[in-house]
Amino acid sequence: MAPNSAIHRRIAESVSENRLSWSSELSCLCIGSDTISTGQSLFPNQTIISKQGKFELGFFAPGNSSNHYVGIWYKNISVRTVVWVGNRNYFIRSSNYNNSRLEMSNGNLYLYVDLERIGISSVEASNATEAVILDTGNLVLRNASAIIWQSFDHPTDTWLPGGQLGFRRFSDTESQLVSWRNPDDPATGVYSFGMDPNGGSELFITANDTRRLWRSGVWQGGTFTSLSDGVNFYNFTYVSTGDTVYLTYNVYDESLLTRIQIDYFGRLIHYVWLEGSQAWNIYRVQPSDACKSYAMCGPNAICDINSSPICGCLNGFVPRFMQTWDSLDFSGGCVRRRPLECSEERTGYITVNNIRLPANSESLEIRRDGVCEIVCLVNCSCNGYSYDSRGGCLLFMGDLVDLERLSNGSAGGNLYVRMESLDSAVTRPGNGNRNVLALAIALPLAAAILISCFCLCYLWPKLKTKESRESHQNLLLLDLNSNGPAHNKRASVGNNGEEKSNQYELPIFSFSSIAMSTNNFSIANKLGEGGFGPVYKGELLNGQFVAVKRLSRRSGQGLEEFRNETELIAKLQHRNLVGILGCCIENDEKILVYEYMPNKSLDFFLFEPTKKEILDWSRRVHIIEGIAQGLLYLHHYSRLRIVHRDLKASNILLDGEMNPKISDFGMARIFGGNDSQANTKRIVGTYGYMSPEYAMEGLFSVKSDVFAFGVLMLEIISGKKNTGFYGSDYLSLLGYVSADFNLYPI
Structure with a gap:
């Protein structure tokens, strides 16, 4: 909505009026402070408020939902407007609401729900001593000398003045807005708004992380083309340092309450609070018309909303699909x-x-x-x-x-x-x-x-990588039944199920051959998707199949996990571990190629009502025994002592004969010969399978895998999820078993 004189008059009038203080209909016992110090907890009936009373942090239920979240909202306006959610993808059920708390401990801020702990902030080796809500709406963790973590680096769907959108070069760290799913659910939605981490200073609205819907225009002359049409409230600043690129903004009139939000329809909305009408006024919406939609007219064409038709070619260009001059088709630019x-x-x-x-x-x-x-x-x-x-x-x-x-x-x-x-x-x-x-x-x-830059930036990397590119193998020519140089997994099987092979050199496949095997990563070839990204079915020229795991740029797993998995699993040879066939690190891609498991993962059969009957008792015992053999190899018989750290039903794959194979070693860790226990500040894995000492203190060892194996074994025997007991008298399957040894019937 374009600004007009009437709107500006209303804004000017609202600034001069006194602000109304919001009195919540719910009784709220406030701490009366803006700080949660080490050892302190914030309970559901408490909040903390910024020094000047502008923002408030506490527990809330969005819209008509009965689920609760930790969030930040404006304190002194009549319409509760949430600007940040700390646990957007992990809601608190109403039955667990009174057993929840937000606690500052071990240098981080944690949300406790009954016996589970969720990290709101996650900083390794953090020495923060307090969490403070500022009058900017920013939640910071700090000590006496520095800010350790801040919510402005981890926004949800709202960009507040002073907040930053950007990325760190050479890493997966990215700060962007992601829409709510709907007004009642703040979980990660379809639409995002942020900078392109591949370079440039533009901002994009994107659907499903791939399809661009709108862009801000390039940063030129201290402004954006599509963010500064007409009168503008904002002063944008573009910052590019050695490894950090980000955009921030402030408001010329600091007495105005403004915010920028990506909504669940994919619109970028600029709001201004009008005190007189006690409502948020829509100051601007992007995209505002058809010409603002990304690439509306295709390449080398120009869109003019005041023309008919709105699309036209640049001088010296003609429509790609031109029938006659009376009927121009601009669909191809x-x-x-x-x-x-x-x-x-x-x-x-x-x-x-x-x-x-x-x-x-x-x-x-x-x-x-x-x-x-x-x-x-x-x-x-x-x-x-x-x-x-x-x-x-x-x-x-x-x-x-x-x-x-x-x-x-x-x-x-x-x-x-x-x-x-x-x-x-x-x-x-x-x-x-x-x-x-x-x-x-x-x-x-x-x-x-130009010649110097060309030689330095183009020819030298080309020459440097020419030899390695020539050594890239063609995945389509791979033969899974041979022991040739492109295949290192079909070797003789010795005692304890270990496969004897002296060849641990992991093949590197070309990206073009991987793309061809998956039909250019088509949806029809997609097997599933996890936190790392999608997995595709690839077909070789001889009719055999492979599984292609393509790590997403926004994946929770990054370069460390990719390197960890390639280095570890390539050296692990056992019939109960999934076999890796090779990888690809071309064009900033991170791809792993595995042997194909036609029966998918264990959870597909275990928890699916129509499939669980396939798992009779003999198959279940066989699966339990196979998982145990794989763990025994990892812990005692492999060349390296490995702790998996994410053992669960979805990470157990089944081959054509229903033999179990442990997969996903992205979170695994190596122990030295005399080491038996380690400590980490970065707690990864899946809640419900974590041992108490790992979830609470970050201590892990081979016993952590044994605990997860015990939970998994109970799930296999009972056919019930460990976390599927919400709303009952028991918190989990473990709680049920502890109270009554009579397991549920299959």
Whole structure:
């Protein structure tokens, strides 16, 4: 909704009025402080309030839901507006609400629900001594000298003034907004809003982590094209340091309450609180019209909401799918009327004024317009450039995507599209106010800089990795029945089920062959998805199958877990451990290739009412024995002593003969020969299978796996989930067994 004079008058009037204090209908015993210190707990009937009374932290139930969460909301407005949720993907049932508490201990903030502990903050070796709610709406963990953790780095669906959206280079750390599922459920939704961690300063609305719906426009001249149309309340700041890139903003009028939210419909909404009407006013919505939708007209086309049709090609381009001039089809965008030759003598530029610049730009620290033009000219991949005296030079490689004609007064840019000089509208470099001498000086200098950068950034990595790329194997040619160099898992089986093989070199497959085997990672080939990302079924040329595990960029597992799994499982050879066939680390991809398990995972049969009858007693005993043999090998007979740390039904895969195989070693840890116990601040795994000393203190050993095996064995025998007892007299299957040894019938 575009701002207008009436809205601004209402805002101005609301600022001068006194703010009303919200009196909650629920009785609330407040601590009267803004701090939870070490050893202190916050219970459901308590809250903490920022010093000036602007924000409040406590337990709440969203909408019409009976489930409860820990969150932050505005204190002094009549409409409860939650801006942050600490446990969005783990709700507290009403039956457990009174047995919950938020506690500051061991340098972190934990939510306790009965006997379970959920980390609100997760910082290894944290020495924070207190949790404080600030008047900005930011929850911080700090000690006397520094802030250790802050909620502004882990937002939910709301971006408050002072908050940061961005990412850390060379890591999986990313700060972005993710929508609620619906008004009653704050769990992670479909839509997200944040920066592209692959580079650039733009913000995107994305669906399902892949499909772009809207973008802010490039950062140029200290603003965003699509965030600054008309009057703007905000002052945005773009920061790029050595390994951190982020965007933040503040409000010019600090007396206004404003927030930016990604809602469960995929809209980015800017709200301003109107005290007079006691309501949130929608100041702006993105996308606001059809032309604001990402790539509405396809590549090399420009969208103009005031034209009919709204799509049109750039000068020198024609529709890709053109039937007749009376019936133009812009679904495929536009292509050049004549191919562009890589010739400086026959190349110039066409100027397109006041537009939203294309996506996927490359920024250069060049402060002279003429040099920017020449750098694009000598690069055959450059299709256009833009220059701003404050923002520097932007180069556009490949198709020009998501162009929009902006109205007068909007913060648009000028795009110079590279064209054949045969067109009369094309200007040649050197025309205008640049003289021949300046061009003669700038051209060799720019060429030298470009050649140096090309050699350093392109040729050297290519030469460096040429040998390794040539050694990448073709997954499609893999033969699972051979002992050739591409396969290291079919060896003789010795005592204790160990497979004898001297070859532990893990094959590296090419990404193209993996993509072909999975039909380009099609939905039809998808076997399932976990916290790491999706798993696909791959078919080889000989008709055999493999399982392809593709780690998602936003996965909870990252480079450490990937390296851990490839190094560990490649050296583990046992018939009750899933076999790894190879990996791929090409194009920033992290992919593992496993032997294919046609019967999926144990939980598929164990807890599915229509499948559990397949598991008769003999099969269940066989599965229990196989898991025990695999654990015995990991703990005592393998070359390395391994603690799995995430043993559960979904990590037990079944082959065609229902033989169990332990999988997913991303969380596993190696013990030295004389070590028997270790401690970690990073508690990973699945609650319900964790031993008490690991869940509470971070202490783990082979006994941790034995505890999880005991829980798993009870699940196999009873056919019941350990955590499937909510609402009953027992907290878990373990609690039921402890009270009564008569197990449920299968």
